[in-house]
Amino acid sequence: MPIHSDKNLYPGVNAHLNSYLQNETGKWAGFHNEHVTDIARHLKEVLPSGYFAVSETSLQILGYDPEIDIEKKSYSRPDATVYQINPMPLVRSSTPTFAEATQPVLSPRILETLIDPEPMTGLVIYQAGEGGILGRPITRIELLSPSNMPSGSHNEQYLLKRMETLKSGLRLVEIDYLHQLPPIVKGIASYPKREIKSFPYLFLVTDPRPTLEQGRTDVYGIEIMERLPVINIPLAGADFAEFDFGKVYDTTYESSSFFRLVVDYAQDPPAFDKYTPEDQERIKELLEHIRKNASQGENEIGS
Numbered sequence: 217m218p219i220h221s222d223k224n225l226y227p228g229v230n231a232h233l234n235s236y237l238q239n240e241t242g243k244w245a246g247f248h249n250e251h252v253t254d255i256a257r258h259l260k261e262v263l264p265s266g267y268f269a270v271s272e273t274s275l276q277i278l279g280y281d282p283e284i285d286i287e288k289k290s291y292s293r294p295d296a297t298v299y300q301i302n303p304m305p306l307v308r309s310s311t312p313t314f315a316e317a318t319q320p321v322l323s324p325r326i327l328e329t330l331i332d333p334e335p336m337t338g339l340v341i342y343q344a345g346e347g348g349i350l351g352r353p354i355t356r357i358e359l360l361s362p363s364n365m366p367s368g369s370h371n372e373q374y375l376l377k378r379m380e381t382l383k384s385g386l387r388l389v390e391i392d393y394l395h396q397l398p399p400i401v402k403g404i405a406s407y408p409k410r411e412i413k414s415f416p417y418l419f420l421v422t423d424p425r426p427t428l429e430q431g432r433t434d435v436y437g438i439e440i441m442e443r444l445p446v447i448n449i450p451l452a453g454a455d456f457a458e459f460d461f462g463k464v465y466d467t468t469y470e471s472s473s474f475f476r477l478v479v480d481y482a483q484d485p486p487a488f489d490k491y492t493p494e495d496q497e498r499i500k501e502l503l504e505h506i507r508k509n510a511s512q513g514e515n516e517i518g519s
Contacts, residue, residue: 219481219510224469228444228462229393229417231499233469235485236478238396244361247475251468252359258464262457317458318445320434321415326382326422329401329433354452355387365397374400382424382431387450391461392418396490404435410492416440419461423450440495441502481506 224230237243358364364374378400381388390400395416398406405414415437424431436445444462451457469475481503488496 217482219506220476220479221481222470222476224466225481225506226441226502228438228442229440229465230469230475230479231440231491232479232481232483232485233475234393234395235487235490238362238394239486247468248359248361250472251465254464254468254471255357255359258459258467259457262459264451264455264457267451267455267457317448318436320421321413321437322435323432324403324435326424326428326431326433328403329420329422355389355450356381357389357391357449359391360394360400362394362397365394365400368397382422382428385424387424388420388422389447389449390418390420390422392420396487401433407492408490413437416491416495417444419445419447421447421450440491441498481510 226232233247237247361370362368363370365371368374378388392400395407398408399418401420404418405411407414407416417438419436419438420433421436422431422433436447438444444460444465446458446460446462448456449459484503485491485499488499491499
């Protein structure tokens with residue numbers, strides 16, 4: 217008998233849903249759109265005063281930034297943006313709560329993560345903002361899709377966009393739930409290749425300040441049974457937004473009746489062999505617990 221729940225019964229990424237979305241043609245796009253919308257909504261709650269978010273397809277943050285020479289630099293066209301209404305002195309809006317914020321597992325220099333840094337020379341970056349009181353781009357957030365990844369149909373375009381973003385001085389946050397595909401950048405262990413110290417889920421926070429050569433990419437690696445991280449998203453100057461990705465993921469999962477229907481805890485996740493043997497055992501332990509606690513004769517728990 218099927219076992220469904222209105223709640224996400226995994227601590228973090230729901231392995232059942234995540235595998236389904238990656239193995240059913242055309243399903244990732246729907247999740248992508250809903251999750252990006254929820255990210256934008258949560259950003260509105262946590263952004264410092266003077267910023268606001270606009271959700272479209274994927275996400276970008278805009279604001280006034282004195283560190284970027286707006287006369288000499290231009291920016292890629294935003295998919296979704298956070299604007300700062302009026303230019304103002306930038307101060308830290310709050311004190312970081314280091315006890316809550318997740319720490320990265322490594323922080324290589326940005327140039328070490330680029331597939332080929334040479335093409336960055338002479339790269340043309342197009343202006344996107346309207347200027348004036350709307351300010352200038354500050355940070356982009358991207359939820360990676362299968363087409364963005366190595367061997368994906370839009371991989372080359374995405375990598376060019378990524379270089380364009382970093383060279384323009386924008387901060388970049390990339391969310392990678394795609395455990396079946398290798399990482400978007402080099403220098404990070406590949407989970408599908410079963411490399412040592414690899415993670416099924418990754419969050420990359422890249423800050424090209426003070427220069428591209430000196431900037432770094434903070435890599436947050438998340439295990440199969442681990443809650444998604446709380447990350448201080450860098451904004452202009454010393455500003456940041458403390459963002460709880462676990463809270464937003466659960467919101468996306470629990471707001472969709474479709475996700476509830478396709479996740480059946482009575483069955484193993486689709487493409488179960490795409491998880492490492494160790495993660496398969498962890499998932500089996502969770503499923504055993506869920507099945508044991510499901511009431512006899514009932515097919516819904518946690519609602």
